[in-house]
Structures are given as C-alpha cells and as structure tokens.
Amino acid sequence: MVRLVRRGSVAACLMLSGMIATAGAETPPESPVERGRALVNGIVACGNCHTPQGPNGPVAGRELAGGTPFVEEPFTAYASNITPDPETGIGRWTDEQLIAAIREGRRPDGSLIGPPMPFGFYRGLSDGDLRAIVAYLRSVPPVRHSVPKSEYRMALPAAYGPPVGSVAEIPRTDPVTYGAYMAGPLGHCMECHTPMLPDGRLDMTRMGAGGRNFTGPWGNAVSRNITQDKEHGLGGWTDAEIRKAITEGVRPDGHRLSPPMGYHYYKSMSDGELGALVAYLRTLPPTR
Numbered sequence: 001m002v003r004l005v006r007r008g009s010v011a012a013c014l015m016l017s018g019m020i021a022t023a024g025a026e027t028p029p030e031s032p033v034e035r036g037r038a039l040v041n042g043i044v045a046c047g048n049c050h051t052p053q054g055p056n057g058p059v060a061g062r063e064l065a066g067g068t069p070f071v072e073e074p075f076t077a078y079a080s081n082i083t084p085d086p087e088t089g090i091g092r093w094t095d096e097q098l099i100a101a102i103r104e105g106r107r108p109d110g111s112l113i114g115p116p117m118p119f120g121f122y123r124g125l126s127d128g129d130l131r132a133i134v135a136y137l138r139s140v141p142p143v144r145h146s147v148p149k150s151e152y153r154m155a156l157p158a159a160y161g162p163p164v165g166s167v168a169e170i171p172r173t174d175p176v177t178y179g180a181y182m183a184g185p186l187g188h189c190m191e192c193h194t195p196m197l198p199d200g201r202l203d204m205t206r207m208g209a210g211g212r213n214f215t216g217p218w219g220n221a222v223s224r225n226i227t228q229d230k231e232h233g234l235g236g237w238t239d240a241e242i243r244k245a246i247t248e249g250v251r252p253d254g255h256r257l258s259p260p261m262g263y264h265y266y267k268s269m270s271d272g273e274l275g276a277l278v279a280y281l282r283t284l285p286p287t288r
Helices: 002-006 010-021 032-040 095-104 127-139 175-186 189-193 239-248 271-281
Strands: 069-072 075-078 213-216 219-222
Touching (some): 032 127, 069 213, 095 127, 175 189, 175 271, 239 271
Antiparallel strands (some): 069 075, 213 219
C-alpha cells in the first residue's frame, strides 16, 4: 500500500480508500421481501422459536408453524404460528396489527403477548426492517397448526411501554453501531445470554454473562458468557473462533454447541454482518 502511494497511483489510492470507507457497509436487498427473508432466516432467526424443534434443530416442512414450548419458572409458553394460515396463524392480521404484535406485544384483540418474545429489544427494530419482516411473513406457505395456550405464573404488565412510533434505519457503515443493532433489536442475542431475575426480567446489570437454562428436545442447554471475560467468556477467543461458534456451533476446543443456539440460521449471515457482530461483542465489558 505504501509503494502504491509513492508511485503516485492516485486512482489506485482513491479506489483503496473507497473500499476501506465502505468495508462495513452492505447494499440492502432491492425488495422488502428479500430483506425480510435475509433477516428472518438469518440474524433474527424467527424460526429458532417459531419452528418446531427436534433434537438436531428445526423440523423440516414446519417452518414458522409454532408450538415450541419454553418452560421457565415464571411461565410455560408456546411459540405461536406465524405463517399466513387464516385459522391458526396470522393470515387475518393486518400489517399494522403484526407490527404492534412484534414491537409492542399486543394482539389484535388487545391482549398482551408474554415472554419469551423479546419485546424490550424488538421495540428498537427500524421501520424498514420491521415492514420487510412482515412482507416476508406474508410470502411463506401457510401451515395449519394450532398451538397450546401459554401459561404465566407471573403478572404481565399493562404494556411493555408507550407506543413506539417511528424508528429510523440504522446505518451499516459503523460496524460497532450496526453490530449492537444486530445483537439487540435484530438478533436479541442478549435475551438468551443475559441472566434472568426471579420475576422474569433480564438482569441487565450482567448483560451477556450467560447462565440461563434452556430445556427442549435437545436436552438441557446453558447459554454461554459472551462478554470479554478471558476465563469464562470470549476474551481469549480469536475473531475467527467467535465466527465459527456463531455460524457452525463449534467452540475452539471442538466441542459442539447445542440448540437453541441458532447457528442453523446465522450461517447465512454475510461477512460484513458477522464482522459487525464480532466488533460489538468485543466492546462488552468482562463479566464473570
């Protein structure tokens, strides 16, 4: 690169500068459905909860049909059917009703959706990304599948907050900023990787410290510490090792990670998205 400058190759330098300036930026897919497909089947990983799970991950042919149980001390919840089936899914919901359900946890009848749907993070979904997700959900095949009603042994709030209103798009030019958006509103990584308080709320003073139990067809899994703690977290891992764990479910020691870690979905993420996510994880203070 120094030799290029000394030879006065202005064109080469300008091209190289442009490449560096846009290294963290990626051109969005041209249509909302394409963007929604990339999100739902990538970092957002809706099917990780809303597709029935087997011992090895999502059950083929039942995408987004719901029914996965989530058993915690405060609740036994079942993921809903979010295919466009008019009887058992979202086929009769309007776009605005879907947006309110995703962002604010409110059904068309006014009732509240409970955990583990991560409303605290989804409130930060940008308008464009949220409408892209809705557009994609409209396009998937409807699956007729009734799911049990969730049971809550905790008091649900009257609301998860005031109406959200409009949320601006998040620029992808700053890897850490976009990585925080991916780990929060989009991928809600911290929903699983943050310990839960006895009343069902996340202990955000220990964000990313892991330790939550997830029981399912895979057995019992415990979420990992993803802070920069060198002994218990990711502080001693290389960027490549973190990427491999996210996309392949393999730790540096070769041990395979268990569902519900959504590496089945994360493997479709682009290099830029993975780079941004890792850049953000590097900013998490070490927590034992």
